Amino acid sequence: MTPLADKNACELLDADHIAVKHLFVEYARLAAVSPGAAGADRAAIAMRICDELTVHAQIEEEIFYPALQRAMPDAGDLLQEARAEHQQAKEMIARIQAMDAADAAMDALVAELNRAIEHHVKEERDELFPKARTAPGLDLDALGSQLRSRQQELQAESSAPA
Ligand SMILES: [Fe+2]
Numbered sequence: 131m132t133p134l135a136d137k138n139a140c141e142l143l144d145a146d147h148i149a150v151k152h153l154f155v156e157y158a159r160l161a162a163v164s165p166g167a168a169g170a171d172r173a174a175i176a177m178r179i180c181d182e183l184t185v186h187a188q189i190e191e192e193i194f195y196p197a198l199q200r201a202m203p204d205a206g207d208l209l210q211e212a213r214a215e216h217q218q219a220k221e222m223i224a225r226i227q228a229m230d231a232a233d234a235a236m237d238a239l240v241a242e243l244n245r246a247i248e249h250h251v252k253e254e255r256d257e258l259f260p261k262a263r264t265a266p267g268l269d270l271d272a273l274g275s276q277l278r279s280r281q282q283e284l285q286a287e288s289s290a291p292a
């Protein structure tokens with residue numbers, strides 16, 4: 131396995147995709163096993179999903195998408211669609227964060243967010259990343275370290291006491 135510090139941009143972002151997928155699976159498992167129970171655990175997982183996706187979307191929007199835009203002028207439509215999907219996800223995330231208990235409404239919204247993220251991640255994996263890997267002049271290793279340091283900065287901010 132590639133150590134975290136050596137991941138290029140696509141590997142780093144895909145590691146995030148996999149990590150958040152595991153959280154969605156864990157949420158669904160708890161929701162299915164004991165509806166009405168394990169509410170605090172589910173709510174905690176839902177908040178982690180929201181935090182991780184927020185940081186992930188932000189580093190893509192600040193660093194990854196603009197770099198792709200510069201290196202691949204013909205990727206404009208794909209990137210515009212990706213940004214619109216981020217916007218939709220953020221609206222769902224805000225609704226989940228406003229809920230104070232893991233009930234059926236939260237279960238439904240987390241499942242909806244899971245489906246939306248699955249679709250978005252598939253497009254990044256199948257369309258954006260392959261283009262990025264062959265784009266002339268795009269240094270995915272350098273981008274990977276930029277993404278990682280910004281990610282660490284944002285994670286430190288979100289875990290700091292308010
Ligand atoms: Fe994205």
Ligand SMILES: [Fe+2]
Pocket residue numbers: 143147186190251254
């Ligand atoms: Fe992504």
